Amino acid sequence: MSNSILEIKGIKKSFGGIEVLKGIDLSLEQGKISGIIGPNGAGKSTLFDIISGYQKADEGEVFFEGNNVIGKLPHILARQGVIRTFQLTRIFRNLTVAENLLVFAGKSKNRTGNTKERALELLDFVHLSGLANAEASTLSYGQSKLLEFAQVLMHSPKVLMLDEPFAGINPGLIEQMAQHLKDLKSQGLSIILIEHNLPMVAKLCDNISVLSNGVVELQGTPDVIVNNDRVKEAFLGGH
Numbered sequence: 188m189s190n191s192i193l194e195i196k197g198i199k200k201s202f203g204g205i206e207v208l209k210g211i212d213l214s215l216e217q218g219k220i221s222g223i224i225g226p227n228g229a230g231k232s233t234l235f236d237i238i239s240g241y242q243k244a245d246e247g248e249v250f251f252e253g254n255n256v257i258g259k260l261p262h263i264l265a266r267q268g269v270i271r272t273f274q275l276t277r278i279f280r281n282l283t284v285a286e287n288l289l290v291f292a293g294k295s296k297n298r299t300g301n302t303k304e305r306a307l308e309l310l311d312f313v314h315l316s317g318l319a320n321a322e323a324s325t326l327s328y329g330q331s332k333l334l335e336f337a338q339v340l341m342h343s344p345k346v347l348m349l350d351e352p353f354a355g356i357n358p359g360l361i362e363q364m365a366q367h368l369k370d371l372k373s374q375g376l377s378i379i380l381i382e383h384n385l386p387m388v389a390k391l392c393d394n395i396s397v398l399s400n401g402v403v404e405l406q407g408t409p410d411v412i413v414n415n416d417r418v419k420e421a422f423l424g425g426h
């Protein structure tokens with residue numbers, strides 16, 4: 188397990204008798220970006236729910252920094268540094284943009300320094316400083332996603348799990364977010380990225396897992412994955 192910050196072993200989950208996850212093994216190396224791709228309904232978000240404590244697995248274990256954290260609640264995991272975003276953002280729409288970050292004051296045991304300074308720094312990082320006092324409900328969809336991105340960074344995560352961060356975001360903003368992810372990686376953050384934007388996944392990730400039919404069907408470097416015939420067929424419509 189040398190450099191693994193996160194090890195997922197034998198995760199199983201059924202809903203109403205249908206086995207959505209049939210025994211998932213995955214490992215995330217410290218300071219790397221791992222991608223997860225796969226068809227809609229493959230169980231990608233469910234896997235995130237389980238790792239981040241939002242749902243219970245039927246079977247299996249999740250090791251974070253060598254400790255089994257299965258069954259721990261989301262806020263406990265977040266404090267320890269394992270945090271995720273949601274496919275549909277969960278920002279506080281009736282608070283201002285800045286307040287959306289300040290509500291997380293003192294919530295991370297990894298963070299040192301002044302909360303307000305950190306919040307301003309992060310707003311700058313996601314280019315939302317000019318909207319600090321605007322109500323979050325006035326943000327565009329893309330801006331909301333950037334705010335949620337800044338919000339999770341308030342926790343000073345060690346493992347960041349992003350559920351389709353680029354979906355519905357305009358290409359210019361995607362480039363910006365991708366640059367943020369590269370910066371965070373270079374600062375030592377470990378990232379898992381669920382994403383349908385295959386070129387972007389290939390560009391950002393050190394390795395990619397294909398989740399399908401409840402199992403990890405394929406795993407490899409971006410090069411191997413994008414040149415796989417079944418992946419090509421699924422993402423490029425058979426050409």
Ligand SMILES: Nc1ncnc2c1ncn2[C@@H]1O[C@H](COP(=O)(O)OP(=O)(O)O)[C@@H](O)[C@H]1O
Pocket residue numbers: 202203207225226227228229230231232233234
């Ligand atoms: N809380 C739930 N209750 C019942 N079924 C669920 C629940 N969450 C997810 N599912 C089902 O599990 C399957 C996988 O969903 P999901 O993890 O959202 O897939 P993905 O993120 O890969 O699109 C889907 O068939 C979905 O309907």
Ligand SMILES: [Mg+2]
Pocket residue numbers: 231232233274350
């Ligand atoms: Mg999903």
